[in-house]
Each structure stands twice: as structure tokens, then as C-alpha cells.
Amino acid sequence: xxxxxxxxEWFHLRxxxxxxxxxxxxxxHHANYLVYMEQARTEFTRARGLPYRELEAQGVxxxxxxASLRFRAAAVFDDPLLVRLRITRVRxxxxxxxxxxxxxxxxxxxxxGETTHVFVDGAMRPISAPAFVLDALLGRQ
Amino acid sequence: xxxxxxxxEWFHLRxxxxxxxxxxxxxxHHANYLVYMEQARTEFTRARGLPYRELEAQGVxxxxxxASLRFRAAAVFDDPLLVRLRITRVRxxxxxxxxxxxxxxxxxxxxxGETTHVFVDGAMRPISAPAFVLDALLGRQ
Amino acid sequence: xxxxxxxxEWFHLRxxxxxxxxxxxxxxHHANYLVYMEQARTEFTRARGLPYRELEAQGVxxxxxxASLRFRAAAVFDDPLLVRLRITRVRxxxxxxxxxxxxxxxxxxxxxGETTHVFVDGAMRPISAPAFVLDALLGRQ
Amino acid sequence: xxxxxxxxEWFHLRxxxxxxxxxxxxxxHHANYLVYMEQARTEFTRARGLPYRELEAQGVxxxxxxASLRFRAAAVFDDPLLVRLRITRVRxxxxxxxxxxxxxxxxxxxxxGETTHVFVDGAMRPISAPAFVLDALLGRQ
Numbered sequence: 109x110x111x112x113x114x115x116x117e118w119f120h121l122r123x124x125x126x127x128x129x130x131x132x133x134x135x136x137h138h139a140n141y142l143v144y145m146e147q148a149r150t151e152f153t154r155a156r157g158l159p160y161r162e163l164e165a166q167g168v169x170x171x172x173x174x175a176s177l178r179f180r181a182a183a184v185f186d187d188p189l190l191v192r193l194r195i196t197r198v199r200x201x202x203x204x205x206x207x208x209x210x211x212x213x214x215x216x217x218x219x220x221g222e223t224t225h226v227f228v229d230g231a232m233r234p235i236s237a238p239a240f241v242l243d244a245l246l247g248r249q
Numbered sequence: 250x251x252x253x254x255x256x257x258e259w260f261h262l263r264x265x266x267x268x269x270x271x272x273x274x275x276x277x278h279h280a281n282y283l284v285y286m287e288q289a290r291t292e293f294t295r296a297r298g299l300p301y302r303e304l305e306a307q308g309v310x311x312x313x314x315x316a317s318l319r320f321r322a323a324a325v326f327d328d329p330l331l332v333r334l335r336i337t338r339v340r341x342x343x344x345x346x347x348x349x350x351x352x353x354x355x356x357x358x359x360x361x362g363e364t365t366h367v368f369v370d371g372a373m374r375p376i377s378a379p380a381f382v383l384d385a386l387l388g389r390q
Numbered sequence: 391x392x393x394x395x396x397x398x399e400w401f402h403l404r405x406x407x408x409x410x411x412x413x414x415x416x417x418x419h420h421a422n423y424l425v426y427m428e429q430a431r432t433e434f435t436r437a438r439g440l441p442y443r444e445l446e447a448q449g450v451x452x453x454x455x456x457a458s459l460r461f462r463a464a465a466v467f468d469d470p471l472l473v474r475l476r477i478t479r480v481r482x483x484x485x486x487x488x489x490x491x492x493x494x495x496x497x498x499x500x501x502x503g504e505t506t507h508v509f510v511d512g513a514m515r516p517i518s519a520p521a522f523v524l525d526a527l528l529g530r531q
Numbered sequence: 532x533x534x535x536x537x538x539x540e541w542f543h544l545r546x547x548x549x550x551x552x553x554x555x556x557x558x559x560h561h562a563n564y565l566v567y568m569e570q571a572r573t574e575f576t577r578a579r580g581l582p583y584r585e586l587e588a589q590g591v592x593x594x595x596x597x598a599s600l601r602f603r604a605a606a607v608f609d610d611p612l613l614v615r616l617r618i619t620r621v622r623x624x625x626x627x628x629x630x631x632x633x634x635x636x637x638x639x640x641x642x643x644g645e646t647t648h649v650f651v652d653g654a655m656r657p658i659s660a661p662a663f664v665l666d667a668l669l670g671r672q
Contacts, residue, residue, distance in 0.1 A: 124570075124573075126566060126569065126570050126573070127272055127273065127278070127569055127570075127573065127583075128272060128278050128280055128565075128566045128569060130272050130273035131268055131269060131271050131272060131273070132268065132271035132272070132273070132275045132276075132325070132326050133451065133453075134273045135273075137268070137269050138424060138454045138457065139269060139421045139422070139424035139425050139428075140421070142420060142421035142424065142551075143421050143549060143551045146421075146549065146550055146551060147547075147549050147550075150547075150549070150550065150609065159609065160550075160609065161608060161609040169415065171415075171461070172420045172461055173460070173461055174458075174459065174460050174461065175420065175457075175458065175459045175461075176456075176457065176458035176459070177456065177457045177458070178455070178456050179453070179454055179455055179456065179457075182514075184273070185273050185584060186573065186582065186583070186584045232464075265429075265432075267425060267428065267429050267432070268428055268429075268432065268442075269424075269425045269428060274592065274594075279565060279595045279598065280562045280563070280565035280566050280569075281562070283410075283561060283562035283565065284408060284410045284562050287408065287409055287410060287562075288406075288408050288409075291406075291408070291409065291468065300468065301409075301467075301468065302467060302468040310556065312556075312602070313561045313602055314601070314602055315599075315600065315601050315602065316561065316598075316599065316600045316602075317597075317598065317599035317600070318597065318598045318599070319596070319597050320594070320595055320596055320597065320598075323655075326443060327432065327441065327442065327443045373556075373605075409554055409555065409560070410554060410560050410562055412554050412555035413550055413551060413553050413554060413555070414550065414553035414554070414555070414557045414558075414607070414608050416555045417555075419550070419551050421551055466555070467555050
């Protein structure tokens with residue numbers, strides 16, 4: 109469909125690990141990385157001029173269909189993180205993001221991952237990716 | 250309005266502390282006690298024959314308007330907890346629950362608290378407590 | 391190393407979706423499935439006679455190294471879920487669990503997934519899987 | 532003990548509501564406000580030159596002993612929030628923070644609250660507030 113978005117640069121979000129996000133092992137609980145990735149997607153859509161909230165208001169939702177994560181090193185409370193994201197695959201009905209989460213100061217790679225999303229309408233029925241959404245997210249036009 | 254429900258016995262929910270609910274201090278993160286209390290309310294409404302989900306389906310919601318908690322002792326991962334709850338006050342438009350969260354095996358009191366709720370309709374506008382709701386929750390009928 | 395644990399039956403945990411686990415799309419937020427899977431592992435270790443808490447007390451931890459999830463259908467507030475789990479791969483230093491999360495009443499398959507864990511000691515250094523752990527988890531002895 | 536810190540101005544933290552923090556009512560789940568308040572305390576300690584992580588490294592912890600919240604209006608996904616905080620009471624062994632959470636753009640007051648903390652050492656035993664901590668947090672020196 110759409111050619112691979114090689115041109116896509118990494119977008120990044122800066123955040124700090126909250127106390128509530130750690131667990132008794134003293135590190136960030138692994139489920140929270142999915143939340144960090146989602147926050148990065150939200151900021152990415154805003155940066156591309158099509159905030160996710162506006163997308164929803166227009167009856168377009170991006171459901172998470174698949175997620176995979178590889179945990180390489182742990183983050184602890186108050187660590188400054190860099191959540192890097194880019195679109196790695198575009199299909200007629202799905203979109204895939206790749207992630208690299210790093211410790212901002214040391215540059216250490218903590219987590220890599222990927223999430224694939226399906227486009228659905230307000231009634232949660234699958235739809236083809238609207239052109240205005242792809243144009244915005246892929247930075248075309 | 251309605252006389253104080255002195256007759257109300259304590260309802261209780263049993264649960265186990267999940268790893269994800271602990272924090273780097275090695276204990277349950279304090280915000281989770283609000284979640285435990287909410288789960289106890291859900292099970293309480295089911296036990297009274299009016300599951301919260303059904304209440305919502307009928308256009309009645311109970312919004313949390315106030316909450317207070319006193320943290321007396323800590324719980325750790327995998328602790329078996331007893332979340333005790335009872336209705337402590339009924340007004341025309343609000344309902345208050347009192348809680349005592351204990352370690353099930355040692356009986357140690359961990360947290361006490363109170364939440365007050367307002368009745369709202371499906372459009373989130375305040376309404377008077379419907380009679381069928383009070384009848385069910387107060388065990389009248 | 392250890393032969394594939396074909397003999398392993400599915401273990402299951404029953405749970406109810408909490409209100410706090412839903413999101414504005416009206417369904418369970420996807421990150422919570424990792425928490426459900428973790429809770430299922432905890433109950434699995436207890437059922438096998440080696441509670442995770444005891445494992446930790448003996449200086450053995452199972453860190454999550456990889457996770458993958460496929461979201462097939464959504465669960466909503468108060469849905470009764472069945473989290474099925476089994477060991478799908480055993481290596482000298484890692485253990486992999488497979489999961490199937492279903493709606494308990496309709497039997498509908500909601501989420502499938504896999505998590506791979508590395509054995510570490512109290513200082514978080516990788517170790518070989520202790521024999522007593524494998525014996526318990528694989529139901530040998 | 533210490534005179535009331537009238538001089539304390541409101542410190543504030545800006546944040547955006549994450550999708551994962553909403554619930555099926557379409558608004559921020561109430562338990563998350565405790566997390567926002569905690570994040571504001573973390574940033575407050577950093578702004579005062581004594582990051583909470585450093586405090587912990589020196590064997591001083593501030594346990595949450597009490598919390599009370601009043602929910603006045605709801606926030607939704609992606610709302611920009613202002614979490615205002617100030618120290619409202621200082622005792623020899625406890626510290627109390629007051630909070631006002633507002634919608635940053637409309638200025639609407641959403642939540643008010645208070646948390647009281649006890650000072651404990653690394654072994655979680657109550658201690659008197661160390662002078663260097665009070666000096667930093669109260670902006671004396």
C-alpha cells in the first residue's frame with residue numbers, strides 16, 4: 109500500500125519515572141512501559157498536528173492489536189527516560205510503531221518494542237486508514 | 250432523610266496483593282487502596298442483588314465525590330487482605346461507605362477510610378438516589 | 391536442556407475486571423493484561439507448592455525479559471475472565487509462559503500472549519534455573 | 532514546633548492526562564489523583580534542591596499516613612492539568628501538603644486534597660524530621 113516510511117525520523121518523549129510506577133523489585137513494573145509507549149504515541153500525534161483526542165472526536169480510533177516488548181535493563185524511580193518512537197509499517201488497515209526506551213542521561217537502552225494498531229470507527233468496526241490520518245502521521249503533504 | 254443504617258453489617262471482599270500493586274518501598278502503593286475499596290463496592294452491589302454494571306445500564310452512576318484514607322500499617326506482595334465495607338451515611342443525593350482493610354491472617358488493621366458518592370444520571374447530572382437503589386443497597390425490600 | 395513440557399496442562403486463574411482497569415474506550419486498558427498474566431503466574435507458583443514470595447525469600451527472582459500480546463477482543467468492566475497459562479519452553483536460564491485469556495461465560499478468546507523470564511539471584515545477576523524451582527514448576531519429583 | 536509556613540507559595544507541576552489513567556466513565560479514575568499529587572511532591576523536592584531520591588539515599592523516607600481528596604469536576608484524556616501543592620503543616624514528626632488540581636486552560640478547579648506524611652528511617656521506624664530536610668523543603672537556609 110503505502111511505501112515503507114523510511115523517511116520517518118524518531119520522535120521522542122521525555123518523562124520521569126513516578127514512584128507509583130515502580131514495584132517491590134525496586135524497578136519500573138514492566139506493564140508501565142506500555143503506558144509510556146502510549147503516551148509517546150499521544151505526543152507524536154500532537155506533534156504531527158492531529159492530536160489523538162481530535163482523531164477520536166472525528167470517529168477514528170486506533171486500537172492496540174498487538175504488542176511486543178523486550179526488557180533489556182531496568183529503570184528506577186525518578187530516572188529520566190527518553191521514549192523514542194517511529195512508524196515502522198503501514199498497511200491499509202493497520203499501523204505499526206517501533207520503540208526504543210533509553211535512560212536519558214546514560215543513553216542506556218532499556219526497552220525495545222513494537223505495537224500494531226487497527227483503525228476502527230466510533231462503533232469499533234474496522235475501517236481503512238483515512239487518508240487525512242496517514243497524511244498527518246506520515247508527515248506527507 | 251433515611252435513618253442511619255445501623256443495621257448494616259460489614260460486607261467483606263478477600264483479595265491478594267498483586268506484584269504490580271507494590272512500589273519500590275516494598276509495600277502496596279497507597280493509591281491502590283482506593284482501587285481495593287472500589288472493588289469491594291462492586292462486590293457489595295452484586296451481593297445485594299444490584300450489580301454496579303446493571304446500575305449503570307439503568308442510567309444510574311455513583312461518582313466518587315470525596316475520599317479519605319488513613320494508612321496504619323503496610324501490606325506487602327501476596328498478602329491476603331480483607332476489605333471490609335459498610336454504608337455509614339445516606340442522604341437524598343449521596344451515599345457514604347466506611348472501610349477497614351485488614352491483613353486476613355494476622356488480623357492487623359492496615360487502612361481505614363471513607364468514600365462519599367453522588368448519584369448522577371447517564372448524562373452525569375446529579376439526581377436523587379432512586380428508591381430501588383437504596384432499597385437494594387440498604388438491604389430493605 | 392529440559393525436554394519440552396508437553397505434559398503441562400493449562401493452569402487457570404479466575405478474576406473480575408475492576409473499574410480502575412478500564413479506560414475511556416470503555417474496555418480494559420491493554421497494559422492490564424500483563425498484570426493479569428503476572429497474577430496468574432503468582433497463583434500458578436502457589437498451586438505448584440512454591441509460592442513466588444517464597445522463591446524471592448530464597449534469593450531467586452524471575453525477571454520479565456520479553457512479552458508479546460495479541461489483543462483479539464475486548465473485555466469490559468466486571469467481565470469474569472479466565473487467565474489460562476502454561477509453561478511452553480524451558481532453557482537453562484529462561485522460562486517461557488504462554489497465555490490465553492478468555493471471557494469465562496462466553497468462552498470468547500480475548501488475548502493470547504507469551505512472557506519469557508530470566509532467573510536472577512538476589513543481586514539481580516543471571517543464574518541457571520535452580521533444580522528445585524524447575525521440579526516444582528514443572529510438577530516433577 | 533515550626534511556625535506555620537505561611538510564606539510558602541504554591542508550587543506547581545504541569546502534566547497531561549494519559550489514556551491509561553481514564554476509566555469507562557470517560558474521565559480520570561479517581562485513584563490517579565493520588566499519583567499526580569505524589570509526582571508533584573517529587574518535583575517539589577527537586578525544585579527545593581533535595582530530590583526525593585537523594586532523601587531516600589540518605590535513609591529518610593516520607594510515608595503517606597493520611598490522604599483526603601475532594602473531587603469537584605472531572606478531567607478527561609489529554610487534559611492539561613496544573614497540580615498545585617504547598618506545605619500546610621509541619622510537626623516534629625509529620626508534614627502535611629495541601630493540593631489544588633486545576634484544568635490548566637480553563638482554570639477550573641477539579642480536585643482539592645491533603646496528604647500527611649511521617650518521617651521514617653531506612654528501617655521504616657518513625658524519626659523526627661531532620662533539620663536539613665525541613666530547611667530545604669521550607670526554603671529556609
